[in-house]
Amino acid sequence: MGFTHIDRYAGRASWLTAHTSAGQRIWIALAAAFAAGLMPAGAWRALAALGFVIALGVWSARLPVSALARRVGQALPFFLLPALALPVSVPGPTALEVGPVSFSGPGLLRAAEIMARATLAVSAVTVVVSITRATDLLRGLDGLPLPSLVKSSLSLGYRYVYLLNDELERTARAIRSRMGDTTRLRLWRARASTLTHLLLRAHDRGERIHAAMLSRGYRDQLPALQPAALVSPVWTLAIAATFAVIWLAGLMESMG
C-alpha cells in the first residue's frame, strides 16, 4: 500500500476516519467538489474559507504537502487547457502582453479562479482517498444512488486496472529490451500501440470473467459480504452543511 501507481491510500488515521464511514467520506468529498466547482465567479473570500476547511482536512490526515502537490499536479493539466483560453477570450483591459498575444486582466483573474477551484476540489478528493482504503470506498458506493451496473464496473475496474498496469509494464520492458537506445518519443509510440493491444485483450478477459461470474451464480448484481459500517451521519451532515454555507456566502459575495 502507500502512494503506489494506482491506489492512493496512505494508511493515515484522521479525525475524519474516526467520525465518518467510507461512504460518508465520499459524500463529503462530493460536497467539497461541488462547493468549489459551483462557487460563483469573484467570490474569493468564500473560496478562501473553503480552502481553509479543506486545509484542516489535509492537516488532520497529516498528508505530506509534497504528496498532495504531486496529486494535484497530475490532475491540473485537465483544467489548465480551458483556463489558458480565458485570458485571451475574456474581454477587458490588457494586463500582460507576450509578443503579439495580449492577455486581459479579467481573463487572467478568471483563469486563476478556475485553477484555484480545481486545486481545492482535487485536494478534497485526495484527502478522502488517502485516508480510505480503495476497497472501503467501493463498499461505500453502496450508499450512493448509482445504478448497480456502475458500482459493479467500478469494482471490477479497480481489480483489473492493476492487471492491465502489470501487463503494460511487462510489455514496456520487452519493448525496451528490443529497441536498445531509442528516443522517448519512439518508446511512447510503441507503448501506445501496446496499450491498444492490451485493451483488445482486456475485452477477451472481460468475457472470461463474465463466464467465471456466471458459473458461480452471478445474477446482475455484485453481492456485498459486509454491509457498510453504521456511523452516525451527524458529522457528515455538519461538514456538508459547512460547505453549503460557504457556497451561499460566496453567492451573496458575488451579488455584491
Next chain:
Amino acid sequence: MSCLDGDAAWGLEITGLAYRYPGASAPALSEISLTVEPGEHVAIVGPNGAGKSTLLLHLNGILEPSAGTLNVGGLPVRRENLPEIRTRVGLVFQDPDDQLFMPTLLEDAAFGPLCHGASPDEAEQRARRALESVGLGEVDTGRAAHHLSGGEKRRAALATVLSLEPGLLALDEPTDSLDGRGRRQIAEILRARRQTVIVVTHDVEFAAAVCRRLLLIDGGRLVADRAAADILNDTDLLLEHGLELARWLHNR
C-alpha cells in the same frame, strides 16, 4: 433462500455431446459420450486446441451443446436447472485472474455462496473454511488478489468454488505456470477431495498423479478412456496425439 446443500459427490453423464463455436467451420466437440461415477477423480488430457476447455464449459451450462445431453447427479444441464447445476459443479478457470474478480480475497471466496442466497454470516464462514482448506487460512483475507503470488492465486481460485461445496469439481489447467512446489500443493489438495474431480490438463504426469482414469481428447473427439498408468505407458498413443512427458527430454 439458500440452495446450498452440503458436499455431496455428483456423478456426470454425457451422451452424444457436440459443440460448434458460432462462425466456426469445424465443430469443437463431436460425439462425446462418457460417464464419471460419484467421487471418481478423472483427468481429461489432450494437446492444445483439442476441445478440453470447451468440454469443461459445458459442465455447468456456460456453453449450451449443439447436440447431445449432460446430466450432473441425474439433473439435466438445462437453462431452467442452471442455478442448481451451478451449486453442484464448481468450475475453476485456467487463468486465476479471471476467477478472482472481487476487491478482496474473502469477498471472492464468499461470492458464490452469497449469489446462491447464503446469509453474509454463512457466506463468510464458508469462505473462511474454503480458504483454510487450500492452505490460505493464515493469509490476510482482506488482501486484494494482485498482492498474491502465482501459487496463492491458484489456490485462492480453487477456494472460490470450494466455498460452494460443490459435488463435482472441474478444473482447467490447474498447474499452468506453477513451480514444482505449487504443483505438489494443488495435487495434494485435489487428492484429498471426496467430491468428484475432473481435471483438464495437457500435463499428463500431473494428471496421472491425481487421477486413476484418463480421458484423451483430440480434435474434439474422445480417443481413449483408460487407466492413467495404461495411457502413461502407451508412448505411441501419447506421441500420436501430441502429448509428451517431461522425462523424455532426457531420454530422447
